[in-house]
Amino acid sequence: MRANLLQLVRYSIVKAIMLGIALVIALYLTILIVNMGGRLDEVRKAEISFAVSQAVLADPGNAGVPPSELKKQIDARTEIEFRRLGLDKPFLIRSFNYLTTAMSLSLGRAEQLVSDSGSRLVRLIILERLPATLVLFGTANLLIFFTTLWAGLALSRHYGSWVDRLVVTLAPTSAAPGWFYGIFLILIFAAALGVLPWGGMVDAPPPTTTLGYAASVLRHMILPTLAMFLSAFFSSVYARRTFFLIYASEDYVDLAKAKGLPSRTIQNRYILRPTLPTIITSFLLMIIAMWMGAIILETVFNWPGLGRLYMQAVNINDTPTIVGVMVIYGYLLAISVFLLEFIYAIVDPRVRIGAGAKKGV
Amino acid sequence: MLQRLKTLRRYPSAIIGIAVLAMLVIVSIYAVIAIPYGEAIRLWRGGPGVWDDNPRNAAPVWFDWFTSDALPRTIIVSTADAGVKRVEPIGGGKNRVEITLPFTYNYDRFPNELILRSEAVSESSTRTRFSVFWRTPAGEMVPLATDRAMRATDSYYISQDLNVSSKLPAGAVRPEVGLFSDYAVSAPEKERTPVKGEYAVVIQTEIPEGADYNARLVVYGTVHGVAGTDHRRRDLTVALLWGAPLALVFGLVAAVGSSLITFVLSGIGTWYGGALDALFERLTEITMIIPFYPVLIMIGQFYNRSLWIMLGVTIALSIFGAAMKTYRAMFLQAKEAPYIEAARAYGAGNMRIVFRYLLPRIVPVLLPTFVTMVPSFVFLEASISVLGLGDPVLPTWGKIINDAQTNDALYKGMYYWVVEPAVLLMVTGFAFSMLGYALDRVFNPKLRTV
Numbered sequence: 154m155r156a157n158l159l160q161l162v163r164y165s166i167v168k169a170i171m172l173g174i175a176l177v178i179a180l181y182l183t184i185l186i187v188n189m190g191g192r193l194d195e196v197r198k199a200e201i202s203f204a205v206s207q208a209v210l211a212d213p214g215n216a217g218v219p220p221s222e223l224k225k226q227i228d229a230r231t232e233i234e235f236r237r238l239g240l241d242k243p244f245l246i247r248s249f250n251y252l253t254t255a256m257s258l259s260l261g262r263a264e265q266l267v268s269d270s271g272s273r274l275v276r277l278i279i280l281e282r283l284p285a286t287l288v289l290f291g292t293a294n295l296l297i298f299f300t301t302l303w304a305g306l307a308l309s310r311h312y313g314s315w316v317d318r319l320v321v322t323l324a325p326t327s328a329a330p331g332w333f334y335g336i337f338l339i340l341i342f343a344a345a346l347g348v349l350p351w352g353g354m355v356d357a358p359p360p361t362t363t364l365g366y367a368a369s370v371l372r373h374m375i376l377p378t379l380a381m382f383l384s385a386f387f388s389s390v391y392a393r394r395t396f397f398l399i400y401a402s403e404d405y406v407d408l409a410k411a412k413g414l415p416s417r418t419i420q421n422r423y424i425l426r427p428t429l430p431t432i433i434t435s436f437l438l439m440i441i442a443m444w445m446g447a448i449i450l451e452t453v454f455n456w457p458g459l460g461r462l463y464m465q466a467v468n469i470n471d472t473p474t475i476v477g478v479m480v481i482y483g484y485l486l487a488i489s490v491f492l493l494e495f496i497y498a499i500v501d502p503r504v505r506i507g508a509g510a511k512k513g514v
Numbered sequence: 515m516l517q518r519l520k521t522l523r524r525y526p527s528a529i530i531g532i533a534v535l536a537m538l539v540i541v542s543i544y545a546v547i548a549i550p551y552g553e554a555i556r557l558w559r560g561g562p563g564v565w566d567d568n569p570r571n572a573a574p575v576w577f578d579w580f581t582s583d584a585l586p587r588t589i590i591v592s593t594a595d596a597g598v599k600r601v602e603p604i605g606g607g608k609n610r611v612e613i614t615l616p617f618t619y620n621y622d623r624f625p626n627e628l629i630l631r632s633e634a635v636s637e638s639s640t641r642t643r644f645s646v647f648w649r650t651p652a653g654e655m656v657p658l659a660t661d662r663a664m665r666a667t668d669s670y671y672i673s674q675d676l677n678v679s680s681k682l683p684a685g686a687v688r689p690e691v692g693l694f695s696d697y698a699v700s701a702p703e704k705e706r707t708p709v710k711g712e713y714a715v716v717i718q719t720e721i722p723e724g725a726d727y728n729a730r731l732v733v734y735g736t737v738h739g740v741a742g743t744d745h746r747r748r749d750l751t752v753a754l755l756w757g758a759p760l761a762l763v764f765g766l767v768a769a770v771g772s773s774l775i776t777f778v779l780s781g782i783g784t785w786y787g788g789a790l791d792a793l794f795e796r797l798t799e800i801t802m803i804i805p806f807y808p809v810l811i812m813i814g815q816f817y818n819r820s821l822w823i824m825l826g827v828t829i830a831l832s833i834f835g836a837a838m839k840t841y842r843a844m845f846l847q848a849k850e851a852p853y854i855e856a857a858r859a860y861g862a863g864n865m866r867i868v869f870r871y872l873l874p875r876i877v878p879v880l881l882p883t884f885v886t887m888v889p890s891f892v893f894l895e896a897s898i899s900v901l902g903l904g905d906p907v908l909p910t911w912g913k914i915i916n917d918a919q920t921n922d923a924l925y926k927g928m929y930y931w932v933v934e935p936a937v938l939l940m941v942t943g944f945a946f947s948m949l950g951y952a953l954d955r956v957f958n959p960k961l962r963t964v
Contacts, residue, residue, distance in 0.1 A: 175799040186809065189816050246569030283929065328889035330897065336915070336936060337922075344924040351925070391951075401636055438836070448807055449897045453919075463808060464901065467815045475812065482805040490802050 168345055168494045176487045179257065183479045184251045187472050191244030196470075198240055202231045222225060258484075260477040265469055266462075275477035278462065283481075286356055286451070286458030289374060290443055293381040298436050301386060305393025306420060312426060320390050332449040335380035339453075342376060349376055352455030370495050377454045385439065392435070400424050414465030430496050437496075442480060515738050518878075518956050528952030534945035542759035556755045558748065564748035569626040569734035571921075572675060573930050574742040583622035584957045591615040591715075594731035599728075608720050614649075615731045616714040617683065623693045624708050626734040628672040630715060634664055644727075645720035646670065648668045648693055651711025652826065655691070656681060664719070667889040679945035742930050744914070746923050753909035761892045761942055762908050764825055768891035771825075772832035780838050781873045784845035785864065802833040807897075814903035821905035824898060837883070841876065878957040886950030889943035898941055911935035 188194065206227045215223060228274065235241045239250070254261045260275040268278040268332070322343060342349040350356070358371045370484045406423045448460035453462070459478060466474035522528045557564060569588055578585050593599050598614045617741050630646065641663045647658040658678050659670065672678060673690050682692030687703055694708040715731050741750035781795040797862065813827055848854070849872065898904060898911025900919065918924070918931040 171796065171799060172803070175796065175803050179803040182804065183809070183812075186812050193816070221562055233675065291808050321951075325527070325944050325951050328886070328943040328947035329891070330890075330893050332900065333893065333936065333939070336932060340924055340929060340932065344927070344929070444805070448811065448900060452901060464811070470815075479805060479808055482808060483803055486803050486805060490799070493797065 165491075165495055169491060169497075172491050172494075174299050176483055177252070180255050180476075180480060180483055181248070181473060182250055183483070184248055184255070184476055187475050187479075188244065188248065188251075190246075194240060194244060195237075195470065198235065201234050201240075202227070204510050205231045243455045255480045256444035256474055258480065260480065261473045262379055263466075264467060264471050266474050275473050279459065279475060279477055279481060281355045282297050282459050282462045285456060286447060286460065288370075289377055289382075289456060289458065290440075290447060291449075292342060292374065293378045294436075296378065297352075297382055297385045297389065297439075299405055300321060300382075301389040301393050302432065304386075304390045306425070307327075308390065308394040309401060309424075310416075310420075310471070320387055320394070321473055323387040324326070324391035325388075327386070329384055330449070331377075331381040331384040331443075332453045335377060335385040335450060335453045338380055338383075351455070352376075354457050367441060377417065377450060380454075381443065382451065389439070393432070395430070396428060397424055401427050430499065434493055434496055438487050439492050444485055461479065521956055522722070522952055525952040525955065526872060527948040531945045531947075531949030531952065535949070536764060537940060539759050542762055543753065545755035546759055549642060549752060549756065554752060554909060556793055556909045557752050557909065558756075560748055562748050564751070565743075566631075567732055568743045568747040568749060569736065569738050570743065570747050571745055571928055571931075572626065572734075572736055572738035572743045572927075574740055574934075576740070577737055577930070580705050581814060582621065586621035586625045586705065586733075586735040587617070588735040588738060589617050589625075589733040590730065592619045593728045595728075597729065600689060600867070603723070604720065607723050609723055609725075610718070610720050611727050613717045613729050614714050614729070616712060617710070617731070617733065619694065619708060619713055619733070620710050621735075622707065623736055624688075624694055624706075626690070626735070626736050627732075628690050628693070629732045630670040630717075631732065632664065632668045632670070632717070632727065632729040634666055634668070634721065634725065634727045636666075636721060636727075641665075642721050644717055646672075647718070647756055648718055649714040649717040650693075650697070651709055651713060653699065655716070655855045658715075660745035667908040671952050691905060694916075741934055742928075743932065744917055747762055748801060750931070750934060752915065754911070756909045757911035757914070757935065757938060758942075760821065760896065760908060761939070764821065764895045765892035765942075765946070768825055768828050768832075768882055768894070769887040771829035772835070773837065773887060775829070775833050775882065776835065776837050777841060777876070778873065780841040781868050781876075783847055784842055785850060785872060789945065791842075794834065794863075795842075797834040798836075798838045802836060804831065806831055808931075810894075811901060811903060814898060814901075819903055819906055820906050821895070821910070823896070826907075828894065841880075843870060844876050846911060848872060851875075882950050882957055885948075886947055886955055888946040888950075892939065892946070911939050942954055 162242055207489065209223060209227050209230065217245070218226075232241075239247055251261075256275070260279070262273045263275050263278060266278055267273060268281045270277065270281070272278070304320075308314075308320060311317055338352060343351040352373075354370060354373050355366065356373075360366045360369050403423075406419060409419050409423050447458065448463055450456070451458045452462035454466055458483065463478040465471075466478065522532075524661050545554075567588065567590060571587075573585075573586075575587070591597055592615070594759055596616060597615070600612045600614075604610045632768065634642065634643070636642065644660040644664050645660045645662040648658050650656065658672060659675065662670065672693075673688065675689060678689040679687065679692070682689065683695060683697045683700065691703050691706060694713075695706040696709050697704070713728075717729050719727060721727050739749050741754050743749055779794065782793045800850070809831065810827060814824065816821070838852055854867060854871055857867050862870070887948055895904075895910060896912030896915065900916050902916055902920070903915045904910060904916060912935070914935040915932060918928070918935075921931075922926075923929070923931040
């Protein structure tokens with residue numbers, strides 16, 4: 154038992170270090186892409202010198218100053234601006250500076266984006282948007298997880314019924330992503346019927362009472378949640394149900410039935426328990442996929458979350474914010490992958506033994 | 515393998531899927547033959563002279579079936595067909611030209627827009643002037659423009675002429691509504707209906723002898739073509755047709771590219787084991803941590819939006835994807851099978867074992883996942899387009915949805931603009947998906963009983 158635990162701890166630490174290294178490499182690649190391998194700096198330098206020369210020329214105090222003086226003034230101010238933004242150092246050095254600010258989650262300052270409270274700190278901008286994403290995707294994911302689990306169990310018991318056949322028939326509908334159903338839902342419920350809002354998170358102007366605010370947010374959450382639900386529900390129920398059916402035909406389940414155990418006990422102890430880790434892993438994989446899908450779903454529904462922030466930042470080339478959001482995504486993915494590996498290791502002893510014994514074979 | 519594929523016939527979903535896919539392939543072949551690649555790009559880019567005679571934001575013609583009203587089609591009258599041109603010399607080296615462009619208006623709604631295009635062939639450098647009158651079915655002559663200076667090729671946008679608005683009956687704001695409604699009645703625009711009958715536009719001008727003058731009136735309808743038009747007058751059929759081959763090619767190539775390469779690499783990695791296997795494992799971990807969509811969006815924004823570049827990046831990023839882990843687990847099991855040992859015993863080389871014995875064993879598992887993967891790539895292209903990062907020149911279904919979104923199509927009630935490409939995307943996605951699920955049941959023995 155203790156040897157087993159030790160093995161698990163060692164395996165987890167090795168995995169954590171590996172994932173850490175992978176995270177560093179992935180983030181560095183991101184930084185290289187965002188800065189176009191340093192070429193974006195040329196664009197930014199040109200933008201800065203243009204803005205500075207415009208400001209100097211438009212200054213009424215400079216009316217009688219000779220052009221050569223003006224040029225000197227422009228050069229000096231451009232130089233200061235470059236130094237302020239760190240553009241005077243070579244890109245290679247700055248790329249590693251970016252990497253350390255990214256990894257330490259201090260994330261630096263945005264170039265143009267401002268948080269609603271007026272701050273330029275990327276950390277604050279992201280923290281402002283994160284709750285919106287978490288509320289929406291947390292609700293949707295929990296809803297999908299529990300309903301599919303329940304429906305899968307129910308269907309595996311009523312295998313072959315018309316509901317079961319209906320779910321099997323509808324399973325391919327999950328090929329379409331959430332935003333796609335979102336468009337149809339907006340068409341039906343906002344455009345044609347006019348009963349639900351088109352998008353956004355809260356009415357404008359926002360209700361003043363807390364209760365009214367919550368009600369408004371809930372009303373705005375219905376369509377995006379339903380969109381995610383539609384795109385995930387049928388295939389997940391199908392997968393769950395098939396999985397439970399396979400496990401229900403195991404010999405030990407037959408034995409339990411022969412012993413005359415109540416069906417609830419059989420379901421909870423002999424079917425649900427051995428399958429739960431696999432279910433949790435598939436759930437984690439779904440969450441990973443949804444983190445990414447968030448960008449489009451939030452754009453379609455105008456939801457002020459992390460995904461929309463990312464699109465805003467990309468559209469105005471706000472490098473620090475792009476890197477900041479990528480860092481959050483990177484960390485979330487790394488943690489999810491680590492949890493995946495950890496659960497595998499707990500369930501399947503072969504995994505952790507394999508990791509230690511690979512070199513010996 | 516073939517025997518198993520034959521059992522597919524027992525699954526209605528597989529048959530529907532295959533039928534739909536066959537239809538899509540036929541449509542794609544037709545599209546590529548009828549509108550070659552370069553022509554499709556030219557048509558979709560538009561520009562002067564390409565779509566001038568199409569109405570803006572017109573619904574498909576079959577919208578007629580759902581209303582009792584006759585919806586206006588586009589009417590084009592010119593001196594080349596029904597128009598009457600009268601030329602009489604007035605002396606001083608000049609001719610007086612009067613062109614009458616008659617047309618019958620029998621529709622229950624107002625047209626979309628009115629444009630009078632004219633062309634003058636003249637040697638003289640001084641600009642001639644022309645006057646335009648509107649003749650109602652009652653025979654009234656409403657002056658639209660008097661002494662308007664004429665360019666060599668002239669487009670007179672009657673719908674946007676503020677001078678016309680001032681002469682309209684009370685209550686009508688838009689020229690095209692006022693010109694077609696009853697002058698005696700004073701009612702707000704919403705309550706007006708067009709007066710049916712014979713209309714005409716009369717143009718009078720004096721041009722030098724030897725010069726020629728021709729005119730062409732376009733009364734734009736509110737319905738056009740099988741699929742309708744967009745905000746740039748482009749016929750949506752072009753994009754809907756061309757969307758099919760592009761979606762199929764993108765989905766299939768991405769799925770084949772990524773799954774096949776992943777499959778072969780993981781087979782080789784697992785067989786050789788050691789450093790190679792470890793390297794592949796690490797690469798898989800890094801790829802799993804690189805956020806896929808955000809990276810694709812960044813590449814679209816900072817480097818290149820070409821569909822083919824996106825395809826390459828998609829394949830590159832999914833080679834060492836999560837599928838690598840699944841295949842590896844299967845190969846690890848298959849590696850220990852006795853028949854592999856037998857192959858080793860007779861002295862088969864490493865590559866021979868991998869390609870002849872190891873890989874074929876997993877193919878039945880690969881095939882269903884491969885087919886179910888295609889729609890995710892089809893929708894991936896659409897997702898990128900919907901974010902506004904689609905290929906700038908190629909007409910894809912996702913780009914139509916993006917155009918519709920940016921022009922608030924749903925808000926303005928132009929549902930066809932969103933629904934047409936969305937339904938096609940859905941049909942394509944579901945067809946692959948239905949086939950994939952059926953294949954899964956055929957090839958996965960555990961599922962066959964349930």
